Every structure is written in structure tokens, then in C-alpha cells.
Amino acid sequence: MKKLLVPLAAILLLALAVPAAFSEAELGIGLTPGQVANPPDLNNVDPILNFHVGWNWTILYLSWDAYAMPDYWVYNNTTYVDPSSGYTVQGYYVPGFLNMFDIGAKIVLKPFMVYAEVGTNMLYLRGGANYGKVGVNARLGAGLHFGFWGINLSGTQVFASTQDLSAAIHQASHGNWSDLTQGMVPTLNFVIYF
Amino acid sequence: MKMRKLLPFVLLAVGALFLLSGCDAMLDAIFPSNQISVDVWVTAYTHTDYAVGAYVSVTLHDNTSGTSKTATTTWQSYDGYYVHYRVSFTKLKDDNFSLTSTYVDYLGYTTSTFYIYDPSGYGYVGNGLNFTMPYSNSGDSTGHSITVVQYFP
Numbered sequence: 001m002k003k004l005l006v007p008l009a010a011i012l013l014l015a016l017a018v019p020a021a022f023s024e025a026e027l028g029i030g031l032t033p034g035q036v037a038n039p040p041d042l043n044n045v046d047p048i049l050n051f052h053v054g055w056n057w058t059i060l061y062l063s064w065d066a067y068a069m070p071d072y073w074v075y076n077n078t079t080y081v082d083p084s085s086g087y088t089v090q091g092y093y094v095p096g097f098l099n100m101f102d103i104g105a106k107i108v109l110k111p112f113m114v115y116a117e118v119g120t121n122m123l124y125l126r127g128g129a130n131y132g133k134v135g136v137n138a139r140l141g142a143g144l145h146f147g148f149w150g151i152n153l154s155g156t157q158v159f160a161s162t163q164d165l166s167a168a169i170h171q172a173s174h175g176n177w178s179d180l181t182q183g184m185v186p187t188l189n190f191v192i193y194f
Numbered sequence: 195m196k197m198r199k200l201l202p203f204v205l206l207a208v209g210a211l212f213l214l215s216g217c218d219a220m221l222d223a224i225f226p227s228n229q230i231s232v233d234v235w236v237t238a239y240t241h242t243d244y245a246v247g248a249y250v251s252v253t254l255h256d257n258t259s260g261t262s263k264t265a266t267t268t269w270q271s272y273d274g275y276y277v278h279y280r281v282s283f284t285k286l287k288d289d290n291f292s293l294t295s296t297y298v299d300y301l302g303y304t305t306s307t308f309y310i311y312d313p314s315g316y317g318y319v320g321n322g323l324n325f326t327m328p329y330s331n332s333g334d335s336t337g338h339s340i341t342v343v344q345y346f347p
Binding site for chain 1: 230282
């Protein structure tokens with residue numbers, strides 16, 4: 001617990017430095033390198049496009065990101081082993097939007113900004129269906145904020161369940177950040193602020 | 195620049211994004227090129243031991259341009275009856291293609307393509323599938339993203 005006090009105190013001090021009335025809406029677009037997104041065939045290097053909407057008030061940060069995922073990613077992430085039978089249940093082979101609804105903290109000290117969020121995922125499958133079993137996510141990001149536009153780099157980690165996420169955060173609070181950050185998918189985001 | 199004057203447009207954009215994120219046309223626009231996934235099924239009677247050390251090579255030949263792509267993969271899953279090996283080919287043109295595959299077991303014995311199925315129609319296609327993209331007789335109604343099954347008894 002003591003290890004958490006220093007970063008919490010730092011966040012509090014930074015929050016005090018942000019004007020109380022500060023609020024901002026944002027729209028963005030991002031790109032994730034395809035190979036980092038782990039396609040099954042290394043010849044596939046399609047980058048992943050995402051759309052971003054966000055709003056922050058002081059340090060409270062809410063965001064929604066919709067990642068356009070290729071069909072092979074959707075298949076890999078909807079295929080699972082049924083724990084009762086032990087058999088593999090084949091997934092959906094269609095493209096989809098991986099929607100991430102997140103809440104967290106964002107600190108803007110122009111031109112610098114950093115943010116951290118956690119949230120839930122929802123996968124829209126081409127054809128009209130929604131698939132809910134894609135867990136939760138954690139995201140860390142940092143970047144530059146110039147007037148009405150900015151650019152930032154984020155890393156997103158998808159977890160199968162909230163238990164997995166809380167275990168990773170628990171490990172991070174003990175100084176072991178690998179569960180939280182290892183395998184994070186980097187995304188370069190271009191954002192316009194309003 | 196008074197960006198806050200544009201806030202109504204932000205709300206409109208958010209609404210548009212909300213609609214687009216559930217929009218098939220948007221996905222079709224983002225993934226316009228043809229993609230083919232091949233799920234290779236190999237019989238495994240009792241366990242996955244046979245899959246360790248085995249691999250599958252799938253070759254997609256573009257009959258129009260005369261070029262070929264080969265993808266090799268180890269096993270990915272086991273459904274109780276078959277071990278699955280899956281590869282994907284993306285960014286394909288609207289050409290005519292043929293598909294063949296080779297299964298190399300853990301002892302190094304090789305078996306070439308046996309049966310190919312179109313899982314949407316469950317139709318027997320035979321040895322060496324020929325098709326022209328977009329190939330509409332598949333799960334994706336656009337025909338841009340198809341999956342076929344290759345089966346080794």
C-alpha cells in the first residue's frame with residue numbers, strides 16, 4: 001500500500017495544478033500497426049484503424065474507442081475452449097468493431113498530457129450481432145496537446161475478465177507491472193479538441 | 195480558433211460514429227480487399243499429441259497473375275475430433291484463385307489436399323478449389339471475406 005502513496009500523491013498534486021473548470025471534448029482517429037496486433041499469418045500486416053471520442057473534466061476522463069478489427073482477429077478472439085466439455089467452440093469469421101468504453105484520469109499540462117483508463121469491451125460483428133465475451137481493457141497513454149489538436153501514443157491491454165484486470169493492477173501496486181503492460185498494443189492517435 | 199463553436203458538430207460526429215460503429219457498410223469500406231481464410235482440419239483420434247511437431251502449408255495460387263503465396267502454420271486448436279490449422283490471406287485482387295495444402299505430420303509424412311469444403315454451403319468442392327473473388331457462396335454476403343475448410347481424414 002505504501003508503494004501506492006507516492007504515485008497517488010503525485011496524481012493529486014498534478015490534479016491541483018489543473019484548472020478546476022477545465023473541460024474538453026475530443027474527437028480522434030488512431031492507427032495500430034498490424035503486426036503488433038498479432039495476426040496468425042506473419043504475411044498479414046494490415047494496420048488497425050480506430051475512431052475515438054473523449055471528454056474530460058479536470059482529471060476525470062471518459063472515452064469511447066471503436067477499433068475496426070479484421071476477420072482473423074475476430075475469429076481468434078471469439079474462439080474458445082468450452083470449460084464443461086473441453087472442446088473448442090469455433091468463433092465468428094467476420095470483421096467487426098471492438099468498442100472500448102473507458103473511464104480514468106487524464107492530466108493535461110500543456111503541451112504534455114498523460115492518461116490512464118480502464119473499461120469494458122463490446123464487439124460488434126458484421127451482420128448485426130454483438131459479442132459480449134471480450135472482457136475488459138486497461139490503457140495508458142501520453143502525448144502532446146497543442147491548442148485545438150494533439151497527438152499521443154497509447155498502449156491498450158485487453159483482459160479476459162475483470163478478475164484478470166484487478167489481478168494485474170494488484171501486481172502493479174506491488175511493483176510488478178509486467179501483467180499490466182506486457183503485450184500492450186500501441187496505437188498512434190491524432191486528436192482534435194473542442 | 196474558437197473550436198468550442200464547433201461543439202454541435204462534435205455531437206453530430208459522435209452520433210455519426212455511434213451509427214457507423216454498428217454499420218456493416220463502414221466495415222466493408224475499411225476492409226474492401228478480398229480475404230481468404232483456410233481452416234485445415236486434421237483428424238486426431240484421442241489427443242493432440244499428433245499435432246506437436248506437425249504443420250500445414252497452404253498455397254494460394256493466383257491463376258490470373260500467375261503468382262503464388264504460401265503460408266505455413268502449426269496447430270491452433272482441437273475440437274475433440276480434429277486439430278485445426280488456420281491461415282489467412284489478405285489484400286487479394288478480384289482474380290481467379292486455386293487452393294492447395296499439404297499436411298506434414300510429426301513423423302515427417304506428407305499428405306496433400308484431400309477434401310475442400312465451402313462451410314457456408316457444406317458442399318463438397320473436391321481436390322484443388324478454384325474460385326473467383328468476390329466469392330459470394332460463403333458466410334460473408336459480400337464475398338470479400340470467405341473461409342473454406344480443408345479436411346484430412
